[in-house]
Amino acid sequence: MTDHAEPTAAPAEPTGRIVLLTTSHRVAPGVLSWPAWQTLHAADRVLCADPGHPQLPYLREAGIEVTFESPDAHALVEACAGGRTVVVLPGGEGDQRLTDGLARLAGSGRVSMPDLELLPGSYDLPGARLLDLVQVMDRVRRECPWTSRQTHEGLAKYAIEEAYELVEAIEDGDREELREELGDVLLQVVFHARIAEEAGGDDGADGDGEDAVEAFSIDDVAGALVTKLIHRHPHVFGDAEAETPEDVSAHWQRTKAVEKRRESVTDGIPVGQPGLALAAKLAGRARTGGVAVELPRGEGIGYELLELAARAEAAGIDPETALRAAARAYRDAIRAAEGLAEPGE
Numbered sequence: 001m002t003d004h005a006e007p008t009a010a011p012a013e014p015t016g017r018i019v020l021l022t023t024s025h026r027v028a029p030g031v032l033s034w035p036a037w038q039t040l041h042a043a044d045r046v047l048c049a050d051p052g053h054p055q056l057p058y059l060r061e062a063g064i065e066v067t068f069e070s071p072d073a074h075a076l077v078e079a080c081a082g083g084r085t086v087v088v089l090p091g092g093e094g095d096q097r098l099t100d101g102l103a104r105l106a107g108s109g110r111v112s113m114p115d116l117e118l119l120p121g122s123y124d125l126p127g128a129r130l131l132d133l134v135q136v137m138d139r140v141r142r143e144c145p146w147t148s149r150q151t152h153e154g155l156a157k158y159a160i161e162e163a164y165e166l167v168e169a170i171e172d173g174d175r176e177e178l179r180e181e182l183g184d185v186l187l188q189v190v191f192h193a194r195i196a197e198e199a200g201g202d203d204g205a206d207g208d209g210e211d212a213v214e215a216f217s218i219d220d221v222a223g224a225l226v227t228k229l230i231h232r233h234p235h236v237f238g239d240a241e242a243e244t245p246e247d248v249s250a251h252w253q254r255t256k257a258v259e260k261r262r263e264s265v266t267d268g269i270p271v272g273q274p275g276l277a278l279a280a281k282l283a284g285r286a287r288t289g290g291v292a293v294e295l296p297r298g299e300g301i302g303y304e305l306l307e308l309a310a311r312a313e314a315a316g317i318d319p320e321t322a323l324r325a326a327a328r329a330y331r332d333a334i335r336a337a338e339g340l341a342e343p344g345e
Contacts, residue, residue, distance in 0.1 A: 016080025073101030
């Protein structure tokens with residue numbers, strides 16, 4: 001009996017690999033991950049549809065040849081035939097046409113698809129979206145008829161308004177509202193910093209011959225804040241020790257007194273803030289500064305409120321917050337007496 005060998009099937013041709021290499025525009029061009037550089041150097045072809053892609057100068061410097069093509073899905077799959085690796089550099093907005101086409105081919109089942117890989121070449125760092133905010137604010141300031149005319153003085157009322165809305169969102173415990181109101185407060189900071197960039201002039205004086213105010217940017221604001229935080233937290237960034245929140249507060253006040261060269265513990269307290277908050281702030285400064293002073297006595301509700309505010313501060317209670325909570329309860333009681341539901345229901 002003769003055995004007949006079964007015919008041997010030809011080995012399947014390798015289908016290759018497609019790598020979509022994405023990068024973040026918020027990270028400096030050329031700063032790519034090690035896997036990204038390895039893949040680029042090992043690729044059989046590197047394709048890019050945009051001759052102005054910000055990564056191109058750095059790829060050329062690294063000796064990587066880039067072909068300017070915008071293949072469709074079929075052409076890209078064919079380019080991988082024989083086991084070749086093709087890297088595609090999408091533009092900043094991606095390439096929806098290509099990715100949709102690859103998805104349709106893969107779903108059809110009629111094409112042997114190469115391996116598909118999405119390789120991030122660079123990642124956003126924490127806070128990277130703040131760069132977008134600065135860029136958007138810059139454009140709005142230049143091109144919006146209303147925004148381009150605003151001044152620090154004209155915007156001041158909005159800073160107060162947004163701060164109160166933020167406090168209300170915190171007291172309501174509404175996380176979505178909190179996120180939005182934090183954004184509105186941040187907008188005020190970025191807006192004012194953008195306006196401040198336009199201060200001064202090339203000749204150092206304004207139109208009246210007076211000294212021009214010094215221009216500064218959001219980077220100057222952030223840089224000064226970073227320096228302040230590091231300087232006032234030596235227990236975090238230095239060798240100082242602080243075991244309790246009270247230790248931290250005491251050091252903070254001492255450092256501020258030296259920085260500001262204040263003569264009195266009351267220096268730097270804005271007297272334009274709400275009365276209860278002002279009274280509590282004064283009492284707190286006197287207490288932490290070790291200034292032994294009796295509360296002034298007098299007739300009238302003002303002195304009674306001053307005493308209550310000082311008592312609240314000594315007990316660790318913010319009298320403004322406490323009064324607002326009581327007032328909100330009072331508002332709800334009024335609405336209930338009117339037969340109305342509580343706000344938001």
